[in-house]
Amino acid sequence: MKYIIAVIQPDRLEEVLRILEEKEIHLVTVSSVLGRGRQKGISEVYRGHKEGGRLLKKVKLEIAVNEEFVKSTVDAIKEGARTGHIGDGKVFVLDLQECFRIRTGETGKDAIG
Template identity: 55%
Template sequence: MKLIVAYIQPQRLNAVKQALYSKEITRMSITNALGCGQQGGFHENYRGVDVEVNLRKKVRVEVAINDDYVDKTVEAIIEGARTGKIGDGKIFVYPIEECIRIRTGEKGTDAIGG
């Protein structure tokens, strides 16, 4: 079992969701995030004051999956998120020690689902 966490540009979210759906991956969590990296920041003039904005808006996509879905999940996220420019994002893959479905008490790969 793995947890895939991806930070992507907000405007690429629909493309990422469609790419995941096309590979029959429909379970995910989406969260708004702020971050900075190689993309850097920019200067903005707000009410006459120069302000440096170095935290950019990003979207965090989390997908908990069984091991045999890792490659196609990562491929789908890359397919949907890639523009070829700095700021496309990052993908992290973490091992999951245990998963328990609250409703039924199922554990492990059965709890994550197909």
């Protein structure tokens, strides 16, 4: 199992979710976050509102998937979020040790999707 974390531009969220749904990936956590990349929030200001401390508004997606969905999930995010401009975002793929569905007691592969 993998835990996929992506930080993207807020105005790309809708398109990323649309492509994820097309690929049957429906379970997702979405947060509004502040962040900065290698431009340290400076050159990118024209794409968003500047916050104190040179942090820019971003959207974070978190998706836990079985191995067979890793590639399609990452591809969907990359496709939906890419404009070719700085600040398009990043995707991180982490090993996921365990997952529990609280209601049923299922674990692992059964609990994840």
